[in-house]
Amino acid sequence: MSKKIVQVYDRPAGGWGALKSVAQQIIAQGIPAKGARTLLSANQPDGFDCPGCAWPDQDHTSTFEFCENGAKAIAAESTARRATPELIAQHTVAWLAQQSDHWLEGQGRLTRPMRYHRASDRYREIGWDEAFDLIAARLNALASPNDAIFYTSGRTSNEAAFLYQLFVREFGTNNFPDCSNMCHEPSGYAMREAVGVGKGTVLLSDFQLADALFIFGQNPGTNHPRMLGELRGAAKRGAAIVSFNPLRERGLEKFQNPQSAGEMLGDGATAISSDYFQLKIGGDLAAVKGMIKCVLEADAAAQASGAARLIDVAFIAEHTANFAAFMADVLAEPWDVIVRESGLELAQIRRAADVYMGAGKVIACWGMGITQHRHSVATIQMITNLLLLRGNIGRPGAGPCPVRGHSNVQGDRTMGIFEKPKPAFLDRLGEVFDFTPPREHGYDTVGAIEAMLAEPGKVFFAMGGNFAAATPDTQVTERALRQCGLTVHVATKLNRSHLVCGAEALILPCLGRTEIDQQASGPQAVSVEDSMSMVHLSSGINAPSSPTLLSEPMIVARLAVATLKGRSKTDWMGLVADYDRIRDKIAAVFEDFADFNARVKVPGGFHLRNTAAERLWLTATGKANFYAHPVPTDLPIHLARSGRASPVFNLTTMRSHDQYNTTIYGMNDRYRGVFGERRVLFINPDDIAELGLQAGAWVDLESLCDDGARRQAKRFLLVGYNIPRGCVAAYFPETNGLVPLSSFADFARTPTSKSIPIVLTAHAAAA
Numbered sequence: 001m002s003k004k005i006v007q008v009y010d011r012p013a014g015g016w017g018a019l020k021s022v023a024q025q026i027i028a029q030g031i032p033a034k035g036a037r038t039l040l041s042a043n044q045p046d047g048f049d050c051p052g053c054a055w056p057d058q059d060h061t062s063t064f065e066f067c068e069n070g071a072k073a074i075a076a077e078s079t080a081r082r083a084t085p086e087l088i089a090q091h092t093v094a095w096l097a098q099q100s101d102h103w104l105e106g107q108g109r110l111t112r113p114m115r116y117h118r119a120s121d122r123y124r125e126i127g128w129d130e131a132f133d134l135i136a137a138r139l140n141a142l143a144s145p146n147d148a149i150f151y152t153s154g155r156t157s158n159e160a161a162f163l164y165q166l167f168v169r170e171f172g173t174n175n176f177p178d179c180s181n182m183c184h185e186p187s188g189y190a191m192r193e194a195v196g197v198g199k200g201t202v203l204l205s206d207f208q209l210a211d212a213l214f215i216f217g218q219n220p221g222t223n224h225p226r227m228l229g230e231l232r233g234a235a236k237r238g239a240a241i242v243s244f245n246p247l248r249e250r251g252l253e254k255f256q257n258p259q260s261a262g263e264m265l266g267d268g269a270t271a272i273s274s275d276y277f278q279l280k281i282g283g284d285l286a287a288v289k290g291m292i293k294c295v296l297e298a299d300a301a302a303q304a305s306g307a308a309r310l311i312d313v314a315f316i317a318e319h320t321a322n323f324a325a326f327m328a329d330v331l332a333e334p335w336d337v338i339v340r341e342s343g344l345e346l347a348q349i350r351r352a353a354d355v356y357m358g359a360g361k362v363i364a365c366w367g368m369g370i371t372q373h374r375h376s377v378a379t380i381q382m383i384t385n386l387l388l389l390r391g392n393i394g395r396p397g398a399g400p401c402p403v404r405g406h407s408n409v410q411g412d413r414t415m416g417i418f419e420k421p422k423p424a425f426l427d428r429l430g431e432v433f434d435f436t437p438p439r440e441h442g443y444d445t446v447g448a449i450e451a452m453l454a455e456p457g458k459v460f461f462a463m464g465g466n467f468a469a470a471t472p473d474t475q476v477t478e479r480a481l482r483q484c485g486l487t488v489h490v491a492t493k494l495n496r497s498h499l500v501c502g503a504e505a506l507i508l509p510c511l512g513r514t515e516i517d518q519q520a521s522g523p524q525a526v527s528v529e530d531s532m533s534m535v536h537l538s539s540g541i542n543a544p545s546s547p548t549l550l551s552e553p554m555i556v557a558r559l560a561v562a563t564l565k566g567r568s569k570t571d572w573m574g575l576v577a578d579y580d581r582i583r584d585k586i587a588a589v590f591e592d593f594a595d596f597n598a599r600v601k602v603p604g605g606f607h608l609r610n611t612a613a614e615r616l617w618l619t620a621t622g623k624a625n626f627y628a629h630p631v632p633t634d635l636p637i638h639l640a641r642s643g644r645a646s647p648v649f650n651l652t653t654m655r656s657h658d659q660y661n662t663t664i665y666g667m668n669d670r671y672r673g674v675f676g677e678r679r680v681l682f683i684n685p686d687d688i689a690e691l692g693l694q695a696g697a698w699v700d701l702e703s704l705c706d707d708g709a710r711r712q713a714k715r716f717l718l719v720g721y722n723i724p725r726g727c728v729a730a731y732f733p734e735t736n737g738l739v740p741l742s743s744f745a746d747f748a749r750t751p752t753s754k755s756i757p758i759v760l761t762a763h764a765a766a767a
Contacts, residue, residue, distance in 0.1 A: 081108025154406025217369020221251015280343030536605025
C-alpha cells in the first residue's frame with residue numbers, strides 16, 4: 001500500500017508533473033519502447049483515436065496529439081501484463097471481488113473467453129464457438145426479446161455500434177441502456193427541445209474566435225486535458241474565461257503547456273480563468289438566470305435612455321419563440337432566491353453578466369457537473385437561453401459546447417444506440433436490411449436495473465464498460481445483475497462488473513483501439529465521432545495482446561449468426577470481412593453519412609451537418625425556443641435539510657486525476673494534493689470544525705432519501721479543501737452506492753450523482 005499524503009498542490013496543471021506521470025505509467029506497464037512508439041501514433045491520420053476522452057484534434061500533423069490521461073489510457077491498453085484464464089482461475093470470484101478496482105485493472109489484458117463456474121466460484125476458459133452458442137441459446141429461450149438488455153460503452157466504434165443496434169433490433173428489442181444515460185442525456189434532451197439538435201454547435205476553430213468562454217460544471221485539467229491547450233490559447237489572446245465550479249480546480253486556474261519549450265524551461269505558466277465563481281453544488285441554474293436578469297435589466301435601462309440595445313433584438317424576433325413569457329419569468333424571479341440558491345454574491349453575478357454583455361462572441365461549455373442533477377435539463381436550457389439572448393448560436397466563435405467523455409459516446413448515439421428510436425430511422429433501417437424493426441421503446445439504464453430487479457432471469461449483454469461500478473445504488477444494481485439468467489461482458493480488462501455474475505456469466509475479450517484489426521480483406525480501420533461532430537478513422541498499430549482476441553464488430557457478427565439462424569437476411573460475415581461494407585450500409589441508412597468511405601479517408605475526416613449551427617431550427621415551433629424555469633427550491637438537498645437540526649451536506653461525486661470514468665490507473669490525485677488514498681471526503685475546513693472533528697479524521701457517509709432504504713459508505717478521510725460550506729466532494733465509484741436508483745434528472749433520467757444529500761458521523765474503528 002502506498003503512503004497516504006495530503007498536501008497543498010500549488011503548481012500549474014500540466015508541466016513537468018504531467019510528463020513525469022506519463023513516463024511512470026509507461027514504465028509501470030512494462031512497455032518503455034512500445035509505449036513511446038504507440039503514443040506517437042495517437043490521434044494521427046494513419047494512427048488510432050485515443051481511447052480516452054472525446055475532445056477533438058486540433059492539428060493532425062502535430063507529433064504530440066495526446067494528453068496525460070490519454071497517455072495513461074494508451075499505456076494501460078498496451079500493457080505487457082496478461083490476465084489469462086489460468087491467472088484468473090487461481091482465485092475465486094468472491095476473493096477477486098474483495099480486491100480494489102486499481103488491483104483489477106493492474107492484472108492486464110484479457111486473452112481468451114471465459115465462463116463462470118458457480119460450483120467452484122471461478123472463471124475458466126471457454127471456446128468462442130461454445131460461448132456464442134450458449135448466448136444464442138439463452139437469448140432464443142427467452143419468452144420475449146424484451147427480456148434481453150444490451151448495454152453499450154462509449155468507446156465502441158461507429159462500425160461496432162451500428163452492427164450492434166442492427167443485431168439487437170433484428171433480434172426484436174430496443175433495450176439499449178448506454179453510458180449516455182448516465183452522463184450527457186440531459187444535454188441531448190434539453191438542446192433538442194431548445195434548438196432542434198442534441199449536440200454542440202461549435203467547432204474547435206471557434207475557440208480561436210470567441211471573445212469569452214463560460215465553463216460550467218467541468219474540470220478539464222483531469223477529464224479533458226487537451227482542452228487546456230485551447231483555453232490557454234484563448235487566454236493568451238485576451239479572451240475572457242469565466243469558470244463556475246464549487247471546487248477550486250488547478251486546471252481552471254493555471255496551465256503549463258508541456259509542448260511549450262518556453263513555459264517548461266522557464267517554469268512559466270498561463271493563467272486560465274479571468275473570473276472564477278465558486279457557487280454551491282447545483283447552483284448553476286440560479287447563477288445563469290441571475291446573469292440573464294442582469295442582461296434584461298441593463299437592456300431595459302439602455303432602451304429607456306436611447307442607448308444601444310444589449311440583447312440581439314433582430315435575432316430574437318427572426319429566430320426564436322417564447323421570448324416574452326421567458327423574459328417575464330426571469331424578471332419576476334426574486335434576487336434573494338437567486339443569490340441564496342446560487343451561493344454567489346449579487347456582485348459576482350453582475351460581474352459575470354458584465355463579461356457576457358461585453359463579449360461579441362461567446363461559447364458556453366459544460367460537463368457532468370451540470371448534467372447529473374435533478375434539474376439538469378432546466379439548467380442546460382437556461383444556459384441555452386443565455387446564448388440565445390445575444391444571438392450566440394449559429395455564428396463563428398459562439399455556441400453551446402457540451403463536453404462529452406468517452407471517445408465515441410456521441411457516435412454511438414448517432415449510430416442508433418438509443419432506446420427511443422425515431423420512426424423515420426426505423427423505417428430506413430428496415431428498408432435497407434429487409435426486416436421489420438421493433439417500435440416499442442426500450443429500457444434506459446435506470447429502467448434496465450428496475451426491470452432486472454422486478455423480473456429475474458433476463459439476459460444482460462454489455463458491449464464494454466463497467467456497468468455495476470458506473471451505475472447508481474451499487475448494492476441494488478448488483479442484486480439486479482445477480483438475478484439475471486446470463487450476464488455477458490465484452491471487455492479488454494477485468495473489472496468490477498465481471499465479478500457480479502448472473503446464474504451464468506461470460507467474459508469475451510476484444511481488441512483494443514491501439515491494436516491491429518486483421519480481417520479477411522486485410523487490416524481494418526474503424527471510425528469515431530468526437531464531441532464536435534467530427535468523424536474520422538482510427539487504425540491500430542500494435543499486434544493484438546492475444547491471437548485469440550476478436551474485434552467488437554466480429555463479436556457482434558458471430559453472435560448475430562449464432563442467434564438469428566434462418567431469420568436474418570443480413571450478410572453478417574461479409575460485412576465484417578471489410579469494414580468499408582459496414583460504412584456503405586451506414587451511408588445507406590443515414591443521409592448525413594453519404595459517401596462515408598470517401599469522406600472519412602480524408603485526413604482529419606469530416607464534419608456532420610448541424611442544423612442549429614446553420615440557424616435552421618428543427619423544433620416543434622420551427623424556431624429556437626426560450627424556456628422558462630423557476631429557480632428550484634424543492635431539490636433533494638432542500639427536502640433533506642427541512643426540519644433537520646444537524647448538518648446535511650450536498651455531496652458531488654468526481655474523478656481523481658489517476659482515473660478515467662471507473663478505470664483506476666493509480667491511487668493519486670495530484671492536482672488536489674491527495675496521494676495513496678481514494679476514500680477521501682473534500683470538505684470546507686469551517687465545516688470540519690463545526691462538526692467537532694479535525695482534518696485527517698475518518699467518517700462514515702449516509703445518504704438521505706425517503707424510500708426507507710439505508711445507504712452508507714464507510715471510512716472516508718476528511719480533507720480540508722476550498723469548497724463552499726455545506727458542500728462536499730468524493731470520488732466515484734466509491735460513493736455511487738449513496739445515489740438512490742429513484743433519484744434522477746427530470747425528463748432525462750440521468751442519476752443525480754452530483755447532488756446527494758448526506759450526513760456524516762465519526763467512523764468507529766472495528767475492535
